[in-house]
Amino acid sequence: MAMRLQAMGNPSYENGFQLTLHERLLELPLSWKKPRTIFVNSMSDLFHADVPEEFIHRTFDVMKRASWHTFQVLTKRAERLAEVSPRIEWASNIWMGVSVENDNYAYRANYLKQTGANIKFLSVEPLLGAVPSLNVEGLDWVIVGGESGPGSRPMQEEWVKEVHQKCLDSEVAFFFKQWGGTNKKKAGRLLDGKTWDDLPALTVKPSEQVAA
Numbered sequence: 001m002a003m004r005l006q007a008m009g010n011p012s013y014e015n016g017f018q019l020t021l022h023e024r025l026l027e028l029p030l031s032w033k034k035p036r037t038i039f040v041n042s043m044s045d046l047f048h049a050d051v052p053e054e055f056i057h058r059t060f061d062v063m064k065r066a067s068w069h070t071f072q073v074l075t076k077r078a079e080r081l082a083e084v085s086p087r088i089e090w091a092s093n094i095w096m097g098v099s100v101e102n103d104n105y106a107y108r109a110n111y112l113k114q115t116g117a118n119i120k121f122l123s124v125e126p127l128l129g130a131v132p133s134l135n136v137e138g139l140d141w142v143i144v145g146g147e148s149g150p151g152s153r154p155m156q157e158e159w160v161k162e163v164h165q166k167c168l169d170s171e172v173a174f175f176f177k178q179w180g181g182t183n184k185k186k187a188g189r190l191l192d193g194k195t196w197d198d199l200p201a202l203t204v205k206p207s208e209q210v211a212a
Contacts, residue, residue: 002043019050026058029066037070047077053084064091074099074123078111085115095119095141095200102129113138119200125177126152130159137170140200146180146187155180160191173198 005013012022029038040046040063046056063071074097075081081098090096096117098108101124112120119140124131126147136142144163146155160176167174176196179187189195 019044019048021051021055027062029062029069029071032066032069035068035070037072040071040073045075045077046073047075047080047084049077049080053087056084057088060088060091060094063094064089067091067093069093070095072097072121076105076108078108082111082114085117088116090116090118092118095121097121097123097141099123099125100131100134101126103131103133106131106134109135109139121200124163126180127155127159127163128153130156130162132162134163134166136163136166136172139170139172141173141175141198142167143175143177145177146184148178148180148182148184150182152180152182157191164191164196173200175199 002013012020012025040059045051046059063069070093072095076099078098081096094117096112096115097120098112100106100108100122109122112122120138121141121143122134122136122139123143124134125143125145127144128147142163144160147153164174164176166172174196175198176189176191178184178189181187
């Protein structure tokens with residue numbers, strides 16, 4: 001997608017997929033007066049090794065000052081998150097999450113638990129395999145979803161139910177986003193005949209987020 005936007009002449013993607021810090025957009029949420037839920041860095045990772053720690057702190061400062069919004073930050077770099085966390089001022093409107101695609105990455109949840117985030121969540125999406133070693137105890141929210149689009153890899157029902165049961169056992173809010181596949185609308189999002197839209201607090205659903 002980054003390469004496509006670069007080809008279309010989008011100035012924000014003039015560097016293609018190369019890591020780029022968008023200084024001019026950093027304080028944009030402060031101008032949005034109506035409260036909203038903002039998914040931070042939807043096309044990047046704030047805790048990438050090449051993102052200066054100073055920039056991370058500036059980002060968190062903006063999120064703290066924009067206290068009327070809810071910010072959801074998601075990373076695959078759980079180790080760096082845990083390393084930087086003690087130096088972050090965690091505001092209550094900042095939700096911190098890590099991605100877990102299969103059991104090889106279940107360890108990321110343990111790093112997340114070491115942070116001072118007020119709301120800690122997992123994005124188990126796309127779920128590409130069983131996650132028997134995943135421990136959700138102490139977390140606030142788990143989102144599960146299948147991969148979608150051409151060439152998408154299928155998600156097994158037993159994988160989803162395993163995560164769901166873990167959430168039930170640990171009293172963790174569970175949100176089932178989609179089965180995915182080449183026609184995600186047709187596949188739907190029912191699990192055991194119902195939708196699962198649990199949230200850890202009153203906010204908009206993930207499908208209604210604003211990316212920033």
